[in-house]
Amino acid sequence: MSNLIIGASSGLGREIAYEFARNSKNLILISRNLKDLEILKSDLEIKFKIEVNVFQLDFSNLNEVSKFILDNTKVLEKIEGVLFPIGMMKENDNVKNSNDDLISIFSANFYSINFFISHILNIFEEKKGGFIVGFGSISGAIGREINVSYSSAKRALENYFESLIISNLKNHIKVQFYILGYLDTNLSFGKKLLLPKGSPVNLAKIVYKNLNKKGVKKFFPFWWIFIDMAIKILPFSITKKIIKFFN
Amino acid sequence: MTKKKIYSLDKNYSADIFFKRPDKYKEIEIVSSKFDNIITMGSCNSYTPASFRKNALSIQLTKFNRIIEFDKNQKLITVEAGIILSDLFNFTLARGLWVPQIPGYPTITIGGAVASNSHGKSCGFHGTIKKQIKRIKIFHKLHGWLNLSNEENRDIFDLTIGGLGLTGSIVEVQLRLEELSGNNFVTKIIETDSSNDAVKKINFDVKKETYCYSWNRSDSFKNFGKGFVFQNELNVSSDNKLTKNIKLNNSDINKNFIINFWNKYSVFFAQSIYQNYFKFFKSKQHEESFQKAIFPFIGKEFYFKLFGKKGFLESQIIVPFDKTEVFIDEVETIFKKHEPLITLYSLKNFKGDQKNLRFENDGICFTFDFVKNSKNLFFMNELDKICEKYHLTPSIIKDSRLKLETIEKCYKDFNRFKEEINKFDNKRIYKSTLTDKLMI
Ligand SMILES: Cc1cc2nc3c(=O)[nH]c(=O)nc-3n(C[C@H](O)[C@H](O)[C@H](O)COP(=O)(O)OP(=O)(O)OC[C@H]3O[C@@H](n4cnc5c(N)ncnc54)[C@H](O)[C@@H]3O)c2cc1C
Numbered sequence: 121m122s123n124l125i126i127g128a129s130s131g132l133g134r135e136i137a138y139e140f141a142r143n144s145k146n147l148i149l150i151s152r153n154l155k156d157l158e159i160l161k162s163d164l165e166i167k168f169k170i171e172v173n174v175f176q177l178d179f180s181n182l183n184e185v186s187k188f189i190l191d192n193t194k195v196l197e198k199i200e201g202v203l204f205p206i207g208m209m210k211e212n213d214n215v216k217n218s219n220d221d222l223i224s225i226f227s228a229n230f231y232s233i234n235f236f237i238s239h240i241l242n243i244f245e246e247k248k249g250g251f252i253v254g255f256g257s258i259s260g261a262i263g264r265e266i267n268v269s270y271s272s273a274k275r276a277l278e279n280y281f282e283s284l285i286i287s288n289l290k291n292h293i294k295v296q297f298y299i300l301g302y303l304d305t306n307l308s309f310g311k312k313l314l315l316p317k318g319s320p321v322n323l324a325k326i327v328y329k330n331l332n333k334k335g336v337k338k339f340f341p342f343w344w345i346f347i348d349m350a351i352k353i354l355p356f357s358i359t360k361k362i363i364k365f366f367n
Numbered sequence: 368m369t370k371k372k373i374y375s376l377d378k379n380y381s382a383d384i385f386f387k388r389p390d391k392y393k394e395i396e397i398v399s400s401k402f403d404n405i406i407t408m409g410s411c412n413s414y415t416p417a418s419f420r421k422n423a424l425s426i427q428l429t430k431f432n433r434i435i436e437f438d439k440n441q442k443l444i445t446v447e448a449g450i451i452l453s454d455l456f457n458f459t460l461a462r463g464l465w466v467p468q469i470p471g472y473p474t475i476t477i478g479g480a481v482a483s484n485s486h487g488k489s490c491g492f493h494g495t496i497k498k499q500i501k502r503i504k505i506f507h508k509l510h511g512w513l514n515l516s517n518e519e520n521r522d523i524f525d526l527t528i529g530g531l532g533l534t535g536s537i538v539e540v541q542l543r544l545e546e547l548s549g550n551n552f553v554t555k556i557i558e559t560d561s562s563n564d565a566v567k568k569i570n571f572d573v574k575k576e577t578y579c580y581s582w583n584r585s586d587s588f589k590n591f592g593k594g595f596v597f598q599n600e601l602n603v604s605s606d607n608k609l610t611k612n613i614k615l616n617n618s619d620i621n622k623n624f625i626i627n628f629w630n631k632y633s634v635f636f637a638q639s640i641y642q643n644y645f646k647f648f649k650s651k652q653h654e655e656s657f658q659k660a661i662f663p664f665i666g667k668e669f670y671f672k673l674f675g676k677k678g679f680l681e682s683q684i685i686v687p688f689d690k691t692e693v694f695i696d697e698v699e700t701i702f703k704k705h706e707p708l709i710t711l712y713s714l715k716n717f718k719g720d721q722k723n724l725r726f727e728n729d730g731i732c733f734t735f736d737f738v739k740n741s742k743n744l745f746f747m748n749e750l751d752k753i754c755e756k757y758h759l760t761p762s763i764i765k766d767s768r769l770k771l772e773t774i775e776k777c778y779k780d781f782n783r784f785k786e787e788i789n790k791f792d793n794k795r796i797y798k799s800t801l802t803d804k805l806m807i
Pocket residue numbers: 376406407408409410411412413414417418428448449469470471472474475476477478479480482483484485486487488530531532533535536537538664764799
């Protein structure tokens with residue numbers, strides 16, 4: 121049995137791979153960068169004596185994802201669970217996006233994940249078990265000027281995972297969803313941020329610890345829950361004024 | 368792109384730089400393509416401004432920290448160059464293997480150690496890290512990915528080891544590992560009453576695998592050179608595998624206090640306490656953990672912090688054996704005359720052939736740390752004159768104040784090295800504040 125990590129070559133995905141390896145779990149790693157995956161595979165196999173398989177796959181291309189699923193049914197039937205520490209941003213993602221950008225951003229952050237899970241659910245239902253872990257973003261809490269499509273896709277993903285949790289309350293499939301604030305990864309490297317960054321190593325530990333829990337939805341770092349609550353409690357007419365004030 | 372102000376460890380140089388820490392191979396290519404002036408950064412633990420330059424891009428490779436291949440039978444390991452020494456050793460030592468020529472701080476990267484041709488405590492026996500390097504893979508903005516070894520691109524291989532990052536980013540290194548014949552050390556403490564006495568006791572048996580260095584007093588002319596020689600030998604009766612991991616101290620070595628605490632009185636006080644502790648309270652032969660013997664600065668980072676915002680200066684000079692007496696004589700003469708404030712004075716054995724800008728030669732390596740003030744700068748200039756007069760080898764990676772003139776006189780290959788770098792990198796893309804000073 122193996123655990124599938126999509127978006128494993130860097131950032132949170134890489135840390136999750138190490139956490140699973142430390143716990144002697146075999147892995148299947150997927151990302152766009154084969155070279156990085158191969159190096160990660162060597163390191164994990166040498167240090168932890170586990171079995172690691174890697175696949176190059178671009179989640180921003182739904183056709184590629186669909187082909188991968190068709191070509192690898194045997195591989196997917198053997199997985200214990202799947203994690204999606206994946207996120208794709210583009211420069212100049214604002215309210216006026218091109219068709220190509222919209223398709224790739226929505227595919228990587230929502231469609232492909234949704235599509236992949238739809239397929240995996242059949243396998244897990246047959247096996248009567250399995251886990252699915254998704255990662256949203258606090259950017260999806262409210263509309264914004266930058267990363268517009270990214271945050272919209274993340275909001276859609278949150279909604280989808282809530283549905284996933286609700287739909288699987290009565291079976292053995294375990295679903296977790298984490299809404300991420302600032303994480304100390306390459307994306308936030310060197311940026312001056314208003315709040316401290318969370319450690320991806322710590323998050324990877326939490327994810328692993330919670331694998332057996334049913335229907336988890338959490339914020340990481342935890343204090344983002346208060347910001348999210350404030351955003352949701354305040355009427356939009358006031359939020360709008362606050363944003364205008366800070367701009 | 369992130370902008371950042373950065374300081375050399377000795378605090379004598381700072382610069383606003385562009386900073387990137389890629390974690391994917393493609394990213395190294397992409398960020399390199401965007402800048403005309405680049406330098407690769409390891410952990411930025413160098414005393415000198417070797418891995419940054421004003422308005423240039425520093426590519427920090429610490430996310431490239433994985434093991435790519437390990438062959439226990441052939442004792443070979445291939446690692447990404449951003450791996451820090453403690454991570455590398457926590458893997459190899461558990462398998463009874465290591466690299467002996469490593470610098471004395473665990474957060475230093477293998478890339479940094481290769482680019483500075485590092486040495487360890489046993490350099491009189493093991494020489495420098497050059498001996499352990501089998502293969503290197505670099506990325507150069509103009510040349511792309513290159514494999515370097517004695518068989519492939521031999522000239523560039525030679526320029527890269529101790530080449531201060533001037534041949535591009537070292538991304539992979541294959542190292543020959545040595546077997547470890549114990550997991551801790553037996554340390555013998557031998558008292559010395561002068562610098563010459565310390566040289567004699569340090570140079571007692573270079574054919575034996577000892578990790579030998581001295582600590583000498585420098586607080587006054589009367590005490591100059593008094594102290595101890597520490598001879599660490601591997602404790603062969605202990606298991607040859609390290610069971611305890613090397614632990615990093617949380618203290619950031621690059622941070623310092625605002626004011627300088629070192630003065631005539633505090634140096635005298637600290638050195639008296641240190642000497643009396645080893646003389647009266649420490650047994651003359653005791654067991655020491657691997658971590659303590661090889662990385663003596665773990666937990667003692669406050670030493671650097673005590674120099675405050677103004678920082679410090681270090682001078683490290685290899686003196687051939689036949690010149691040690693005259694060198695000590697000259698140093699004592701200028702010491703008596705100028706009374707510099709030296710916080711640390713230490714010796715170790717050295718072995719190697721001086722080539723390119725590599726800090727190596729056969730002889731004794733003298734290390735002095737100074738508080739930064741005009742009196743000490745004057746003393747250091749006098750030291751430079753001694754180096755030039757006797758063709759000694761001063762360390763470029765340690766002494767940020769060292770003048771081009773002295774380096775030209777002391778490094779016979781300096782001009783040839785410069786020419787070859789210019790030939791390889793004809794647009795002179797890879798540069799640092801340090802190499803600007805050397806006009807390379
Ligand atoms: C407490 C302490 C003790 C030390 N003890 C010793 C000792 O015992 N022996 C010894 O030899 N040295 C010693 N040093 C010096 C140290 O080994 C060097 O300064 C080393 O280069 C620092 O490595 P770094 O990873 O911090 O690299 P940086 O300081 O970031 O860079 C140093 C140089 O290496 C180059 N470089 C770094 N990584 C790469 C890469 N991947 N590709 C290309 N170039 C690269 C940089 O461009 C720069 O020229 C010591 C330093 C400290 C702070």
